[in-house]
Amino acid sequence: MTRHQPSRRLHRAASKLSAVVMLFYFSAFLLLGLKDFAWQAFALALAVPAMIWLGTNFLPRLFPADTLLLSLTNFLCALGVLVLYDTNPTYAYHQAVYYAVGLVAMVCCVWGVRAVRRWGPAVFMLLPVSLALLVLPLIYGKETYGATNWIYIGNLSAQPSELVKVSLILIVSYFMSRRLFIPWLLFAVACLGILMLQRDLGTALLYYGVTLLLYFASSGNLLMTGVGLVGGAGAAVLGYRMFAHVKKRVALWRNPWADYENAGYQIVQGLMALASGGLIGVGLGLGSPRTIPVYHTDYIFAVICEQFGLIFGLCVLAMYLAILWRGSTIAMAARHAFHGLVAMGATLMIGLQTFVIIGGVIKLIPLTGVTMPFVSYGGSSLLSSMALIGLIQGVASINEDDLREDLRLATDGEEAFE
Amino acid sequence: MKDELYTVLALGMRYWFTLLGVLIVWRAFHWLRRDRHEKHRRLRQLPDAGMVGEFVSLNDAGDMTVDDTLPVPREGVLGKLYSCDVPVLCDGVAKYHLDLVYEDGLGLRVKPRRGLTCRINGEELTRAGAARNGVLVHGDVLQVGDAALRLRLFAGLKFRRPARKGAESRGRERTADEPMTPASGWQPSRYDGFSDPAWGENPADAFRDGGEAPQKKRKSGAKGVKSARSAKNSEGGERA
Numbered sequence: 001m002t003r004h005q006p007s008r009r010l011h012r013a014a015s016k017l018s019a020v021v022m023l024f025y026f027s028a029f030l031l032l033g034l035k036d037f038a039w040q041a042f043a044l045a046l047a048v049p050a051m052i053w054l055g056t057n058f059l060p061r062l063f064p065a066d067t068l069l070l071s072l073t074n075f076l077c078a079l080g081v082l083v084l085y086d087t088n089p090t091y092a093y094h095q096a097v098y099y100a101v102g103l104v105a106m107v108c109c110v111w112g113v114r115a116v117r118r119w120g121p122a123v124f125m126l127l128p129v130s131l132a133l134l135v136l137p138l139i140y141g142k143e144t145y146g147a148t149n150w151i152y153i154g155n156l157s158a159q160p161s162e163l164v165k166v167s168l169i170l171i172v173s174y175f176m177s178r179r180l181f182i183p184w185l186l187f188a189v190a191c192l193g194i195l196m197l198q199r200d201l202g203t204a205l206l207y208y209g210v211t212l213l214l215y216f217a218s219s220g221n222l223l224m225t226g227v228g229l230v231g232g233a234g235a236a237v238l239g240y241r242m243f244a245h246v247k248k249r250v251a252l253w254r255n256p257w258a259d260y261e262n263a264g265y266q267i268v269q270g271l272m273a274l275a276s277g278g279l280i281g282v283g284l285g286l287g288s289p290r291t292i293p294v295y296h297t298d299y300i301f302a303v304i305c306e307q308f309g310l311i312f313g314l315c316v317l318a319m320y321l322a323i324l325w326r327g328s329t330i331a332m333a334a335r336h337a338f339h340g341l342v343a344m345g346a347t348l349m350i351g352l353q354t355f356v357i358i359g360g361v362i363k364l365i366p367l368t369g370v371t372m373p374f375v376s377y378g379g380s381s382l383l384s385s386m387a388l389i390g391l392i393q394g395v396a397s398i399n400e401d402d403l404r405e406d407l408r409l410a411t412d413g414e415e416a417f418e
Numbered sequence: 419m420k421d422e423l424y425t426v427l428a429l430g431m432r433y434w435f436t437l438l439g440v441l442i443v444w445r446a447f448h449w450l451r452r453d454r455h456e457k458h459r460r461l462r463q464l465p466d467a468g469m470v471g472e473f474v475s476l477n478d479a480g481d482m483t484v485d486d487t488l489p490v491p492r493e494g495v496l497g498k499l500y501s502c503d504v505p506v507l508c509d510g511v512a513k514y515h516l517d518l519v520y521e522d523g524l525g526l527r528v529k530p531r532r533g534l535t536c537r538i539n540g541e542e543l544t545r546a547g548a549a550r551n552g553v554l555v556h557g558d559v560l561q562v563g564d565a566a567l568r569l570r571l572f573a574g575l576k577f578r579r580p581a582r583k584g585a586e587s588r589g590r591e592r593t594a595d596e597p598m599t600p601a602s603g604w605q606p607s608r609y610d611g612f613s614d615p616a617w618g619e620n621p622a623d624a625f626r627d628g629g630e631a632p633q634k635k636r637k638s639g640a641k642g643v644k645s646a647r648s649a650k651n652s653e654g655g656e657r658a
Contacts (some may be wrong), residue, residue: 283428
């Protein structure tokens with residue numbers, strides 16, 4: 001039996017990918033630096049590639065990491081910093097700090113998934129904490145862009161629903177892996193009810209979609225999943241009839257040009273940015289991304305397409321697809337139902353969120369108030385996205401341990417009977 | 419830098435960034451593909467990856483014949499459907515009959531689904547009693563419906579044999595590669611209601627005096643695969 005050794009070809013593939021990514025950011029920040037001869041841009045031209053190199057080569061030494069996931073995550077996070085620096089350097093500095101905090105959150109999630117053996121107590125502790133976090137904005141929050149989903153503590157603000165995404169996946173996966181239907185259903189319904197009260201319909205859509213897809217992944221029951229889909233569609237119709245702002249959003253989605261100077265301004269500006277970028281973009285540092293309202297969060301994809309072009313925009317989409325592919329593979333290779341569902345849930349959350357926001361920007365679906373994972377400005381969003389990647393990484397590292405254990409058993413078995 | 423000069427530079431760099439973007443995507447998918455090949459290569463070297471042992475059929479029941487083997491995963495469901503992790507296609511087995519979870523250092527924990535039962539070494543096991551008594555170790559016999567299955571754990575896995583009446587080894591940690599003879603402290607599992615002329619009144623008798631297992635034509639079950647590890651285990655049993 002051949003002992004498994006890390007493949008040199010894979011190691012070369014990893015090095016080549018990070019080299020290209022480092023070259024991209026070095027040249028991008030250098031170009032931005034030449035615009036105003038700002039020393040900060042030159043510093044970032046060195047710091048960002050160094051961080052990418054460290055993240056891809058050093059972090060895997062601390063914990064068994066899936067290096068491809070790390071590389072793609074680092075690329076997308078750095079893309080957010082780059083685009084934000086181009087439009088508003090203050091946002092870029094904040095985003096860099098959030099990225100560092102997000103890395104810590106990712107490592108904590110990896111360690112948590114590996115270290116925790118009995119998830120029962122942890123889940124029963126997370127349940128009330130998650131519900132309490134979700135309720136906080138209703139008590140202490142302020143309305144922002146039509147939804148009461150933010151809490152403000154001094155100069156700091158946070159969006160609890162972003163953080164509860166992680167605990168939702170853990171709680172739902174735990175109960176589903178034990179085939180306990182009622183607890184996860186009650187929890188999901190409670191979360192959805194609170195989000196509806198907050199009028200955060202975008203996050204409610206994510207919670208509902210991920211829970212339904214996880215149910216299908218755990219049970220394979222197509223009939224009940226179909227019932228859930230129909231129920232979700234019915235709830236959407238009910239929401240359309242009940243909430244005036246939902247009617248407005250749908251009307252704008254159908255024809256933003258009808259009121260393009262007021263309510264439809266954001267959608268129109270986004271579409272014009274997408275179109276003006278063409279295939280290869282208007283050029284980094286050129287164009288007028290700041291004419292798009294909320295360009296740094298909801299419409300950052302439009303800014304990317306304007307600056308770098310549609311081909312690059314498709315490349316960004318392809319990277320999300322690669323993350324989804326990788327996450328699904330890791331989930332299906334998991335030996336325990338709970339780990340598989342956690343990895344699948346985290347992957348689905350990232351995928352669904354990406355679909356919802358990019359679909360809204362390109363007017364495929366009505367716009368909702370969710371952010372683009374890893375790229376959009378925002379501490380809560382980046383933190384939760386990195387935590388989700390941490391969950392996937394944790395399951396990937398457990399899979400590697402299990403394979404090594406199989407190899408050991410196979411080798412011991414041979415030796416026992418020689 | 420002058421705006422005109424910067425504009426020219428930025429317009430030229432568009433092609434560079436687009437090229438790099440495409441290159442990054444190509445490299446990422448190339449890596450995905452290579453990793454998939456690498457994983458398949460590793461799994462080909464480890465045909466029993468993810469499995470902790472196998473069930474060996476001790477009787478003819480339904481589609482199963484004697485000596486059919488069914489791989490046992492670390493975690494799974496035993497039932498009548500082909501989609502189950504351990505499909506047992508015979509009468510008396512429900513679609514999803516029981517859940518199996520291998521616990522390191524303990525053995526294979528068995529939990530029948532609601533309203534269903536099984537037998538471990540002749541003793542009936544219900545869902546309520548599974549927490550206390552529902553652990554299978556190497557050599558134990560599981561009776562589900564008309565099927566009788568003996569568990570073989572792969573060599574190197576540790577388990578704790580539960581104390582039985584009159585047993586010399588009381589809860590001693592064993593490994594699955596220890597020979598199954600009284601000299602080594604192993605006690606045959608005694609149970610009622612099962613006998614196979616080929617194996618004697620108690621299948622363990624075949625190994626008690628160092629005898630050989632009866633030669634039966636080996637067939638693979640619905641998912642059974644004759645693996646290198648299980649072949650080594652059976653040789654170990656015969657040698658004992």
